[in-house]
Amino acid sequence: MIADAASGNGTRGWIFNIQKFSLHDGAGIRTVVFLKGCPLACRWCSNPESQAYRPELLYARDRCIGEHECDRCIRVCKAAAIGRDADGKAAIDRSLCNNCGDCAGACPSKALEVSGTLVSVDEVIRAVEQDSGFYVRSGGGLTLSGGEPLAQDSFAERLLATARRRGLDTAIETSGFCRWEALQRVAPLVDQLFYDIKCLDTEKHRVATGVSNEIVLDNFQKLRRDFPATVVVVRTPIIPGLNDSREDIQAIARFIDSAGGATAHELLAYHGFGEPKYQRLGRTYPLGCVETASDESMAVLRKAAACGGDRR
Amino acid sequence: MLRTLDQNPESLVVPFPGIVLSPQEARIERGEPVGLIGDAARSKRARIHSMIEGFRERPIRLNVERARLLTESMRQTEGQPTVLRWGKALAHILEHHPIHIEDDELLVGSAGPSGRYAVVYCENAGYGRFYTRDNELTVSRPGDPIIITEADIAVLKNEVLPYWDNHQYNAALMKALPADTKRLMEKIFIVTSTAAARSMLAWAHDYGKVLNRGIGSIKREAETKLDAINPLDTQACVEDKPFLEAVILVCDAMVTFAHRHAALARTMAAAEPRAERREELLEIARVCDRVPEHPATTLREATQSQWFVQIVSRLEQSIGGVVGNGRIDQYLYPYYKKDLEAGRISDDDALVLLESIWVGMARTVDLYAKPGEPSLTDGFAHWEATTIGGVSRDGRDATNELSYLILQSKREFPLHYPDLSARIHSRTPDAFLHAIAETIKEGTGFPKLFFDDEIIPSLLAKGAEVAEANDYCVTGCTEVKMLNRDVVATGCAWVNLGAILEMTLNSGRLKFYSDDRIGVVTGDASGFATFDELWTAFSAQAENVMRHTFIQQFVADKLKSSFIASPMFSMLHDLCTADCKDIHAGPIKNGLYLGFFDIIGFGTVIDSLAAIKKLVFDDRTLTMDELLTALDADFAGHEAVRQMCLNAPKYGNNDPYADNIGRDIEETFALLAHSQTSAFGGELDLRYVSVTSHVPLGMIVAATPDGRRSGEPLSESVSPSQGADVHGPTATLASIASTKCAQYKERAARLLNMKLSPASVAGEIGTKKVMALIRSVCDMKMWHLQFSIINRETLLAAQANPEKYRNLLVRVAGYSAYFVDLTPALQNEIIRRTEHTA
């Protein structure tokens, strides 16, 4: 692709993954670009490496070869942040580590990796367009996810605008916790917008995600008011103990209706996919041991959501 | 340490595809009763349901009768023209082979005893492969997959084997090879020739010809030609005459064979107490009196006629993968339509007839299986390739109601027969694609997909007429044939790319063969100063191995007609009858000889060369000496080196670093192919179809620089190395596309298996996405694609062996995730859910 200097496509942003052949993040076969950094800290977050706004060292201990055949990381770490554990495998002292990534470059087994790459709009679009043939046939395209993609709003906006100009279908997955102006700028650039509404109880929301839901709800109302034609799919992750009662779900459904409705309201059963990733970041899993909602209770909640009012 | 190999050449014959366990097959393995799937199917096709019930428990019996009769006839015809000898032998078999009619069956005819059976093809290499243990021909014990009786052994030992010990094509072939070629061929699994393992490559017959004209008409044509031979035309008297005589003999014997069944049915009818079955038997008699001698008039007659041709073909000889069904939805359609319009049959009646053919195929067991392994009983894979869809001879979409009906049967019939292939083209109707996607989602991996947009132009480039190319059918696992234009008959070779790489790194030596110099001297690898020097050595080793492969193929083609002839096969082929020549007695006038060779270990070798390029020459993180030392130690004590190798660029991720090396490998072999003319003036095409050969071929290859340990399987067909493609199927497809050198016509099948989890394609949305994926793959001009919708077993295996399954994507609400990245608890949860889906 030819660099589009006029539009400033040299603009760079932080991403932590580009996932191709994604079948469940919008229409058709899509490529999801995960932007790094998030103002929320949902306790069930399945991508904890998405939360920080800077590169982070990931350490998969099971992949470490250990001291008998390797100590490369220890030798390269200038901060002396790496030692050995009882089995002779690398042990990271996170308090000393500055996430410089030198050790990851030296690690033969990719036990050490850095999450987070600074990339230009052009680079991302080039990667996304590798699958153009699949988008054409399936109606797919680019989906921005995160993290919170609108935390890097100029980068997100440029990605979407460039994709649009190049004829790609676009979608975004947002928590809604962002400046209204950011949402206002990207809404006209997307064919589909996925919007998380997790819980209407402000206090519960704060405990579970670290932030109040006021901005989220306010932005949603404005979105429906100013962009009534935009395809908006509301998603609610079902977290046992947080929002798995019929009342919780009906309250959300009523709120959606009062704000002008949504194209669809999807309930997704919580899955603790992120757990091993917390270990790799040297963090403990905040949610602890929570069951996944059963198929039966999901069915009950879906019915409750549907009773909440008319869907468009 | 390298594992020791069974050096017995019989064991070198590798079974055709290791079919991935489908939910149906898994049901069989769990011991659940086999039957049609769905209540509607079960009640409407109760006959079929009862025929397959308890199917797996039925014993497999050895059919030595065909071998006995063949040998008996051959002993009496020594010295006569080969084609006449085989004509007489087939006639002898058809007149004397025991026949029977099974309970409830409508279509009759079998190439063996009642129930499940396996035919002994004593004329082929490795007839001893039905030995149950220790290469001893002994009476089977309880638990053995195949029943071998004392009487069977007596027949084989006294009447059959002594003759063939001195008359086998295989032994003659080995003797006829030049000394240096023979030396390489004797080292098994470097070049694995299948020339003498079967009489024919995978083929189908022109069934339509028999259905429309009848065998009687084929006989009359031969008689007319025979009468017209000018007695002074010496060539015709010496060569054409025996061919025509053989055809006449075979035609008569086929009719006799059918009439024997008619007579048996009448006898059984006389003794049959149930009135309904009595009527059925009388109808069987009527049908067998009519076909295959005369043209078929109904679907019943057409299917019976087709089945007789198949059975006679099975008695004549062994065809690679067992004889295919051709474009069954095309040649049966006129009969189906006429019956339907006349109100003679319903769709379920049509399905019963089709499924009668499937049951007949399922009763046969291919002796290509590994001996002595009861667990492989259901793995006696054979695939009577059956083609539906595609374009018609005149280029229109050929899909019809039968195409849909056959897909329906594939969803409801629980055994992995037929081996169903759907031809896809740019105008394949959405409705058909939808039915295909729904069938694929059943998880059996069927239908396999073949893409007209790649295959038809490729056949045109090779010299076919448009109508012929449009009318190709699938045979074997990924081959295609134009039934009246292709004439290639001799089995082709698998070439071990992994061994070529090892020779490159060791100046022509292979560790497995005690460091004997098998290849050419290319110098000490640690002396290579650049990647180009390494590449030059690789090319030299490749050229040497291919040189011998081509010579072997040439000698095999030339020698074959003194040993093998196939008059029944040949009389159904327009070009053979026009030229009055047996298919093996090339060159056949106007015939296209589209032979091939397969290179095995494509992914392994791309990744190995990429690792060397990256680690040794570009990044210089390793020296060649360090790498060779680690390889020599099979990475023991060199885990860091192995990890670097494993984490070097890999083919299958749309990474030009690796893919460009793949393209160079393809070009090297395509150019070698391009430089050749085969024995009868044809071509030998580069293919990537390993079937399961990548497993045994891997056994002789030491550790490779992609991180693969000694003796482990090589990568399969055109697929990336197991677990190396970590960026999803679209990246894999892009890599595969970018290694193709489309400028050469000497290319053929590239076999691709793609795994998806059942949940990822769940629901109508999932079906639509599978359809879109298929359309995109058609756009990319792939040759072949087969999906495996991952089942529970695979997930369990993934838990036990995560490294191999690194690329397995599983679907959860809202996310897709790599299975091996999940905690065991979650993995179990996914496994549980997948079971729900299945």
Ligand code: SF4
């Ligand atoms: S990221 Fe840098 S500071 Fe942290 S452990 Fe690695 S080398 Fe040391």
Ligand code: SF4
């Ligand atoms: S470099 Fe990697 S493999 Fe080696 S000791 Fe460090 S973490 Fe382990």
